[in-house]
Amino acid sequence: MQRARAAAFGCLSAAVLIAVSTGCATARDVRAVARSSEPALASWREGASRDAIVDFVARTTDPASPDFVPEAERIAVFDNDGTLWAEQPMYVQLAFIVDRVKALRAQHPEWESTEPFASLLRGDAKAVAAQGEHALAALVAATHGGMTDEEFRTVVREWLATARHPKTGLRYDAMVYQPMLEVLAHLRANGYRTFIVSGGGVDFVRAFAGEVYGIPTDQVVGSTARYRYESNDGVPRVVKTGEIDFVDDKEGKPVGIASRIGMRPRIAFGNSDGDFAMLEWTTAGGGARLGVLVHHTDGVREWAYDRASHIGKLARGLDEAPARGWVVVDMARDWTAIYAASSAR
Amino acid sequence: MQRARAAAFGCLSAAVLIAVSTGCATARDVRAVARSSEPALASWREGASRDAIVDFVARTTDPASPDFVPEAERIAVFDNDGTLWAEQPMYVQLAFIVDRVKALRAQHPEWESTEPFASLLRGDAKAVAAQGEHALAALVAATHGGMTDEEFRTVVREWLATARHPKTGLRYDAMVYQPMLEVLAHLRANGYRTFIVSGGGVDFVRAFAGEVYGIPTDQVVGSTARYRYESNDGVPRVVKTGEIDFVDDKEGKPVGIASRIGMRPRIAFGNSDGDFAMLEWTTAGGGARLGVLVHHTDGVREWAYDRASHIGKLARGLDEAPARGWVVVDMARDWTAIYAASSAR
Numbered sequence: 001m002q003r004a005r006a007a008a009f010g011c012l013s014a015a016v017l018i019a020v021s022t023g024c025a026t027a028r029d030v031r032a033v034a035r036s037s038e039p040a041l042a043s044w045r046e047g048a049s050r051d052a053i054v055d056f057v058a059r060t061t062d063p064a065s066p067d068f069v070p071e072a073e074r075i076a077v078f079d080n081d082g083t084l085w086a087e088q089p090m091y092v093q094l095a096f097i098v099d100r101v102k103a104l105r106a107q108h109p110e111w112e113s114t115e116p117f118a119s120l121l122r123g124d125a126k127a128v129a130a131q132g133e134h135a136l137a138a139l140v141a142a143t144h145g146g147m148t149d150e151e152f153r154t155v156v157r158e159w160l161a162t163a164r165h166p167k168t169g170l171r172y173d174a175m176v177y178q179p180m181l182e183v184l185a186h187l188r189a190n191g192y193r194t195f196i197v198s199g200g201g202v203d204f205v206r207a208f209a210g211e212v213y214g215i216p217t218d219q220v221v222g223s224t225a226r227y228r229y230e231s232n233d234g235v236p237r238v239v240k241t242g243e244i245d246f247v248d249d250k251e252g253k254p255v256g257i258a259s260r261i262g263m264r265p266r267i268a269f270g271n272s273d274g275d276f277a278m279l280e281w282t283t284a285g286g287g288a289r290l291g292v293l294v295h296h297t298d299g300v301r302e303w304a305y306d307r308a309s310h311i312g313k314l315a316r317g318l319d320e321a322p323a324r325g326w327v328v329v330d331m332a333r334d335w336t337a338i339y340a341a342s343s344a345r
Numbered sequence: 346m347q348r349a350r351a352a353a354f355g356c357l358s359a360a361v362l363i364a365v366s367t368g369c370a371t372a373r374d375v376r377a378v379a380r381s382s383e384p385a386l387a388s389w390r391e392g393a394s395r396d397a398i399v400d401f402v403a404r405t406t407d408p409a410s411p412d413f414v415p416e417a418e419r420i421a422v423f424d425n426d427g428t429l430w431a432e433q434p435m436y437v438q439l440a441f442i443v444d445r446v447k448a449l450r451a452q453h454p455e456w457e458s459t460e461p462f463a464s465l466l467r468g469d470a471k472a473v474a475a476q477g478e479h480a481l482a483a484l485v486a487a488t489h490g491g492m493t494d495e496e497f498r499t500v501v502r503e504w505l506a507t508a509r510h511p512k513t514g515l516r517y518d519a520m521v522y523q524p525m526l527e528v529l530a531h532l533r534a535n536g537y538r539t540f541i542v543s544g545g546g547v548d549f550v551r552a553f554a555g556e557v558y559g560i561p562t563d564q565v566v567g568s569t570a571r572y573r574y575e576s577n578d579g580v581p582r583v584v585k586t587g588e589i590d591f592v593d594d595k596e597g598k599p600v601g602i603a604s605r606i607g608m609r610p611r612i613a614f615g616n617s618d619g620d621f622a623m624l625e626w627t628t629a630g631g632g633a634r635l636g637v638l639v640h641h642t643d644g645v646r647e648w649a650y651d652r653a654s655h656i657g658k659l660a661r662g663l664d665e666a667p668a669r670g671w672v673v674v675d676m677a678r679d680w681t682a683i684y685a686a687s688s689a690r
Contacts, residue, residue, distance in 0.1 A: 072555060072561060075563075148603075149603050149607065193563075202607065206607045210417060216417060217607030217608045218420075218538075218605065218606045218608070227600045227603050228600070229596035229597075229600055229622055229626070231625060236622070236626045236629050238600060238602075238626065251574035254574050254581070254583050255583060257583075258493075258494050258583040259547070259569055259572055260563065260605055261562065261563045262494065262551045262562030262565065263561075263562045277574055277581070280576060280581050281574070281581045281583065284580065284581050
């Protein structure tokens, strides 16, 4: 775990550079609407990717098929950043951290002269990133700790209601992928239970997963802080300490699935090499298995990135997908719509 | 957590004394059948306990009631040992550990002269218990570690198929409480999702929770070992290390719920002071909440124990239940049947 944790922090540190140097412009008030369209996968163009998904669902739910999967084993897991919603130019949770430090600035005059807060507040992203893992942990603790999960999620929801993506001007939770909402709906309509398995913080994702994806809190697996139970004043509370306990990324993803879900999935969707282990473990199981990588190929409607990207780097996955039988979705070619927000109005 | 962990080990150490000194007689081949009876709660006598449960479900599922709970928030949590199945004279998982050490004896000649195995194999429970937490951790690692969760659960299921309770001669998974199976079924029929929140090992409980309780693996929260992802030989595996990572007992129960389920339950059933924090946190939430303690009062059909018991000690819960509005189920008075096995044939 230590190696996975360090690697995750490495990625986050690189992203902090971008996050700190990018402001969050406010713009149009666009709300995400998590539509499920009929017929199934309406925003998917006909082709190999769509066929592979539809065919897999048909085969595994037909009792007469040799690939039939009993309903109790119909588990599908989805990465979040870059798979269900946009992750460029920074993870959304990092934009939240930056904004949150600014919002709490008045309550913490000591931050003006304490690292890494002072550098972040000066907009000196390079200085923040140079402080490494320790600095990011301090930022997480300061913005995620000292409150209950319910209180934290309220903060996240209030932030999502006002923050806007610097490029699109959309709410971040409007930048969920309409074709992926259709996959979630199609799977659930066929007896699959859908789980998010995210490198992001579990309570951050739980704040919107119900409304945006129709996924209940207990079907969100993510990185977790330690929690502490308090009942000193007669009011029992479970408080987030902000101290990172488990990083649900890379090799941590199959570990998180084994620990929290307790069953190897039949289907795994990801978009980066952070999802490689999850897809590898999922598709190595017996019986019918489906691994899908969402390849960000659409530089016009979204972003085009893979091997050279700090965020959502996809190299090994592209190299090994053909031999492993994984579906590689070409966003530009396979999706007629990108964001749920625009397709919904 | 450290305190909770130590306390949990303390309880386990006491139980080891009993487990090691008690053989597991084989007897009748009785299988547990997880029946759901109609009408609701058929094995519950009319009275305050039954009324409280039925009334709570009715109020919280009636859209016209001020106590109505939206379906997404209908979360009910259940302790396992002593609440859903019998826990005397030892936790079932401890009986498993003892039997498993004996079964693996031939493969581990070094155990004959290595503690705590040597003492356990000699039947010297006192010597095992005297070695404390460290000894129990070694026993857990040796019997639970070094295999995948799927492999471990197969071992547990094979053990459950042959092991018999020393007093009743029943399979352990036949000693689940018929009235509690009816509660689970009644709640699920009314849109509640049912979770187990057990101090026992999560993979131990997951081995039978589906078949016996109708509860899927992802709705079992329990104590967990660390897992390690391996993919060295081209065959990816998530391996249980056997090293204890999280103890889901006492203050750990609300922590486990917050971390894994991510929502404060509406209903909590327990039977010991190990469930106190779970009931306290559950019933301190806003809106309608139900806390229930199963009080083991039936020394004829089951066991009668509470304040003085090493296993399933119930003292603070009894003292504070009236003021907190918790229902205290009197097994002797409230239940017409005890075990699912006997009532099913």
